[in-house]
Amino acid sequence: MIGRLDAQKNYIRAVSILADLRKETPDCILVIIGPWSFGDGPKCKDAITRTAKRLGLEVGIDILLLGGLPNASRYLPAFDAFLNTSLWEGLSMACMEAVVAKVPCIASLVGGQKELGKDVTLIDIAEPNRTWVSAIKKVLPTSEETGTQKSRNLLGYIGDGLAVQWPWASHFSAIDECSLRKDKVLFVTLDLNVGGAQKSLCNLMRELPRTGISPILAVNGKIGVPSYLSGLDDIPVVHLAGSDDSGLRGRISRICSLLDRYKCGSLCFWNVDALTKSMIANILAPSPIRVIDVSPGPMLYSELSEEFTGGDNGTSLSASYYLNSLDAIVNKYHVESPVQIKGQTWSIPNGVYVPDCLRPPAKIQTNPFKIAVCGRLSPSKYPELLPDIARELQTLAGEGQKAPEIHVYGGFHKHHPHLARRFISDVLDGQSVPENLFFHGPTDFPQLAISDAGCLLMLSKDQGCPNASLEALSLGIPVVANATGGVGEQVITDVTGTLFPEAPPPPKDIAAALYRICTDSEFRSRLSENAILLTRQKFSMESMATNYANLFLSLQGLY
Known part of the structure; x- marks a missing residue:
């Protein structure tokens, strides 16, 4: 739901509908995006909390109150359904944006809502909760559905990731840009196994501090080559895998926690799966934190297309949606990007340590x-x-x-x-x-x-x-x-x-x-x-590090 906390929006009714819906579909949560800091907002917020408690629900877990987020409509693609229980409306802008975003919309039959057409399910506000529950259930994915719908296991996997988005999105949207460390950059990578991409990343980590950038390295998978970490003693290296909460939800939480702990001004993806990247970028969209993706070239776009192929992947996110949420893309060589993004595109080749003379380590003969x-x-x-x-x-x-x-x-x-x-x-x-x-x-x-x-x-x-x-x-x-x-x-x-x-x-x-x-x-x-x-x-490694430092500083307005 999107709208300020006000009696007109009838949020108390929405909470009671959720309580009945949860009896049949226990995984559903209600997310409300809207400010509560003026007018009747504080009273409405208290009423929601009391009603939820009476019905066995908890604000912060079952019902998420995110406050006012800038450009709230950008979050619509991550919802399974949009709900509007208003007592009166002219023609709801939020409902119109839901229709445009192709999110199933269930709304009260008031004002000019009928003008929204057949893409919206309209229900008289006097109808009992079971009518609303039935309408919502019809648009939710089920385990029996086939085709573009995913299995219940995958829906649960993605649902965990979606559920953890909203509290973090609310948190980061309220961050003052002045509180961030603009020299701090969190790098996230898939693993540190044998491979040129991971080796070049670790080489970059060693050189960045000399340019004034303070890197933090988060590794999602295995650290298969410990020698890659040689020389990184003064750089925080965090293994994202955890026994308590592994999987997508844990990964997203840990990445966000690191950003928050170190007050990072920038986040840089370096060989990361598309679903994790898109969800993190979605969380950070309203925040002042800059998001960069380092790509080997056109392979980035083919990998994104493969991950997002097949219609609904449970998030309604797409390759183009992700790319346009970035502040910058880095190609590792000069290449014409097959898509346009709103951010910057940089070409920064890998660097290598160049010996002072030929075959220096042991004067090896060719x-x-x-x-x-x-x-x-x-x-x-x-x-x-x-x-x-x-x-x-x-x-x-x-x-x-x-x-x-x-x-x-x-x-x-x-x-x-x-x-x-x-x-x-x-x-x-x-x-x-x-x-x-x-x-x-x-x-x-x-x-x-x-x-x-x-x-x-x-x-x-x-x-x-x-x-x-x-x-x-x-x-x-x-x-x-x-x-x-x-x-x-x-x-x-x-x-x-x-x-x-x-x-x-x-x-x-x-x-x-x-x-x-x-x-x-x-x-x-x-x-x-x-x-x-x-x-x-x-x-040279010096050139590589300088180019990346210039990128991070330019996005922060310091270069």
Whole structure:
């Protein structure tokens, strides 16, 4: 319900309708958005509280009084139904906004309400509660419904998340912008398992304090690579998972609690599921807290579309609704955004630590015939091409001659056991593994593992601003790759390596490019020098941290 607390709105009747509705549908809650600080508001609020207590309901749990929220209509898509029990109306603006938002509306037959048309169920105010209850139940999702409606389990899951939104939305809407710490930024990420995105985030955490930004890191899932946290001793790192209240409701509560505890001026999503992001953004919409989403590029929009596909997902939120609630989107490379958002769009590539000199840690000597492959072996990485590329390298070397070796650092992901089986049975097709193809399994220190390589091979269908190639280039290791995502900003043919079209060519052509780098020392040396120069100029950690700091400060009006 939306409207000031006043006798005209007949909220006492709405509370009694809720009490009867709860006998049949116990999960329903009543949310009232409207100010109570003037006129008869305080008396009305007290009357609601007394009536609720008499009927076995509790304000703050069963009935949420959120006060006056700016642009209250923006919250309508998160409701299952809109209720108006007014004793008199002209033509309710709130009801009209509910109709526009496609929220089922049940309203009293007074004033000009009948002009709202067939999308509104109108009931005479004199009708008994059972008539109102019946009308409300008709528009609520049930476990028997199919099609676009979700199962009762999912509805309960989402319902928990929706229920926790309103108290937090009320809390944050009342926050004075002057009370926020504009230098405080809460980063929320899915996990800290092996992956370039998570590694680049932790690298950024280390550098931001030097720019005047104070980061807090919240990790939703597993911390699978503890070494990522090295150097973050002075930065709060919070594990969102909790045994007492896991799931969506707990996750949303913990994120909001962190924002409140640290008085954060900004929230930055870094690889987070669409439902969590959309609900948090919805909560913060009326607040002065800035919301930023870091995206690897167009993948963000495809991921959002997949999560919100299928009509009603229980929230009535959509990809476009979420995107337009953001203050900024960050792409990790220069790319034309497929949708327009009301906020800013920034392009900030990943950064990498660039050594002062080539191979500095242990003055490792380059093995020109070592070709490194670094990353999980997933379907998007073209692992099926590796045996044939290795065999083509043997052919180019000639019989009896040493052929360049491919060394793979990364295992088959646990979600793709079928790929490992198919790789053995179909890709190798009964043949033995080529003598110049080696699988070393996953490593927590990929940069050290590849540090003596003559070049890096990186093939992929989806890339943002890949760390594997940046770490190789920073060590002076040329890269052979295909042009997907932001790879073309790193790998430049005959400058820092060889760049193929987005669809990789036959293994014979890939092997030829690798063989040239391995055997032509003058060419390899020139590529190596250019690689280090490029990373220093465009992909340093200092540049990455400065760009993010400028973004956060600009959103706060400080830059």
